[in-house]
Amino acid sequence: MPRSVQDHRQAVVDLLSGISGSKGAQDLPLLEALGAVLAVDVRAPLSLPPFANSQMDGFAVRSQDIPDDGAQLSVAEPVPAGAVPAPLRPGFAAPIMTGAMIPEGADAVVPIEKATPDSFPQPETPDAVVQLPPVKPGTYVRDAGSDIAAGTAALAAGTLLGPAQLGLLAAFGMMTVQTRKPLRALLVTTGDEVVEPGQELTAGKIYDSNGTLLEASMRQAGLGVVRAGINDDDPGSLLRLLRRHTGASEDPVDLILTTGGVSKGAYEVVRQAMAAQPVEFVHVAMQPGGPQGVGTFDEVPFLGFPGNPVSCLVSFEMFLRPALSLVHGAPALRTSRTARLGESLTSPQGKHQVRRGTLQGDGSVRLEGGAGSHLVHALARSNALVHIPGDVTELPDGAEVEVWML
């Protein structure tokens, strides 16, 4: 009985859930924390805005100075942003710029467009006056703390730090932030047929695409990646390689990820190397990416992806990436939306099929290539994963499907 996609994702979540918390935190300058995860709750060290300020270029007034039919007021000293203005005397209106502090005594701002004349007098003009319409107290005043009050919760531990979150921390005057240390993963591709790019390609061999594809995906997801190159189909050499990065090593990794050697053939190097380890090799009801390994190798969490590049990408997107989002707080989950199929399709009964496609401007999705897991060129044309649930065996042109934007 194959394992469901949901059950296997949960198994990956369970596998990772112990690691993230144990890694501890590091203090990073704000911009180096872009894409990292906040390690601690942050309370506002000051109110935002820190003081009542004007939302408009205009005149700060005492609202009670202006009756219903308007009033002519004397023009006070202008209040530029960044200055501490003198208190506003009754009968006066102070030219005030957006963001400038509301003078003591003022309680509203009349925008310059509503004033007569509708431009500011030259500074130092003697006895300047301005005609203003009535205004309710509070108009165009941004109160101190109206965005957030000092001492209240601002960002929770586990928040993914993007531009807006870092911008908020800067608004608090912070220069650094406590972030969760990124997880470090060892990435090993396997197979006697696999050759490093740049080497000579002899008959029967293929270049390693998985290493680049997965390292790029893992880096984008915020993982630190240790590349161990390609292991051939000798289980002994794989064991030695893995042990250089686990328990006894100086700098053990947090996660091991292999590709290939997890199926039911005669030369399944990853299965063979894991024979004495608590690793399950299961078949997930998913196409591509059915054969999967999950467990621990010398107590380090281990995932074994299948060997084809499309299977690797689908395995990463369906299991490891969402598990990292849930457990570690980064990366953000893929954006999901619906789209209309640009063509009909069939899908095997009982398997969640993940096709690759390109979302078009008209909201339809064009499938790229067939179902084959070796179609890396078709994958490279795609910008979306198209989900066909396990109980669906055919869909007509125009049917609505769930897509994840890559």
Place this chain on the structure above:
Amino acid sequence: MPRSVQDHRQAVVDLLSGISGSKGAQDLPLLEALGAVLAVDVRAPLSLPPFANSQMDGFAVRSQDIPDDGAQLSVAEPVPAGAVPAPLRPGFAAPIMTGAMIPEGADAVVPIEKATPDSFPQPETPDAVVQLPPVKPGTYVRDAGSDIAAGTAALAAGTLLGPAQLGLLAAFGMMTVQTRKPLRALLVTTGDEVVEPGQELTAGKIYDSNGTLLEASMRQAGLGVVRAGINDDDPGSLLRLLRRHTGASEDPVDLILTTGGVSKGAYEVVRQAMAAQPVEFVHVAMQPGGPQGVGTFDEVPFLGFPGNPVSCLVSFEMFLRPALSLVHGAPALRTSRTARLGESLTSPQGKHQVRRGTLQGDGSVRLEGGAGSHLVHALARSNALVHIPGDVTELPDGAEVEVWML
């Protein structure tokens, strides 16, 4: 008459369209090219797959050897992945692994599950035989070039390089790739009221949030960012600062971006500094982010964003980021989808309002904070921009809106 959002976006596209092509290309190792843009068309230097190979673990056969009622065939030498097999003799079936080369003479693969017995004999077993069902020619064979044929167009110049595209280049055996050089932008925040994080905050001052927010956004979009700190409201010092990074400087930037000083107040440092330059200061029919500057400063493309952090982010997302996507090829456009409003709202007639919100699991979007452009804490809780077109003045709870996922 305010300028439409579309017209201003086109003005930014026009401004940038000259730069991207003039920057030239650089050769980068594949993984350093993650997020960069391909500078040249790439043709497939080899076919993928390079040779016909098996899609399954099973037996490679000559299909004509198996009549409709099946046949017992002699078991040949197994074919592991990476090996060059001997030609398949008539009457034989060769155990073959996924990805292994189809032997000369064979034209189909019978999966191991359909064989009797349904497991491979031990190697060297004398006189081993296997009972196999009939199979059509081509079954479970991945033909050479079935993903892409050598010499055909693989990726076009202008392609954004993500994991799948880099994986394809690796499958071609490439170690490096010609990428468009990233654009370098000078970022200057202005205002007498603005103080660097880490400094003392005196009365009337605020910490600079825009610099961090925009540098993070620009970095995520693939721009190189030169930070010039904060300029006060003195136009002369702004001119001197900008000239250190333009024409006569050793390393002129490709783009200048300022924040603040573009409105109609009495102290608009950016407007004043640009008085002798071909820079338009316009009001875009958008809220927030209405006041915008666009033009050139000493022939370097220039954009002047308003001074509030939410206005800065909205300006970046509405104008600069999509213009970069169109002109330079990176970053990817924001994913757009529809969502149901979680509450009613009102919006000013004639202005495209951009509210901030959080997309919920049920497909509704919760608005974060009000319309105010100073609400950086509310922004930091959001994961989406919510678009209210200019001709819409109110929407009920549950109305469908377009959202862009941040």
